[in-house]
Amino acid sequence: MKHSIKVNGNQATVFLADKLYVRDASLLRDDVLEIIDRGVTNIRIDLSGLSYIDSSGLGTLVTINKRTKEKNGRLVLRGAQGLPFELIKRTRLDRVFSIED
Structure with a gap:
C-alpha cells in the first residue's frame, strides 16, 4: 500500500492506493x-x-475515527468503491463513519 498525507492547518487528507494489509x-x-x-x-x-x-485496515480506520473524536475532530472517508466499500458496508461500519462520494 502506498499512502501520502497532505496537511493544511487543522485538516489533513490521506490518500491511499493499492491494497491495505x-x-x-x-x-x-x-x-x-x-x-x-x-x-x-x-x-x-x-x-x-x-x-x-x-480487517486490520478496517481496524485502523476505526482507531483513527476514535482518536479524532477524542480530540473533538472528525474523520471522513471519501471515494470508497468496489471491495473496500463492500467490506465497510458488510461490517456495518458505514453506520460509524462519515462517508462521502
Whole structure:
C-alpha cells in the first residue's frame, strides 16, 4: 500500500492506493495518529485508489475515527468503491463513519 498525507492547518487528507494489509495498516495508523496528536484533528481519507482492505485496515480506520473524536475532530472517508466499500458496508461500519462520494 502506498499512502501520502497532505496537511493544511487543522485538516489533513490521506490518500491511499493499492491494497491495505496488516503491515501497511500499522504504518498508516502510526502516521495518522502522530498528526492527530500534533493537533490536526479533521482527517479526510481518500479511498478512491484503494482496491483492497483487510480487517486490520478496517481496524485502523476505526482507531483513527476514535482518536479524532477524542480530540473533538472528525474523520471522513471519501471515494470508497468496489471491495473496500463492500467490506465497510458488510461490517456495518458505514453506520460509524462519515462517508462521502
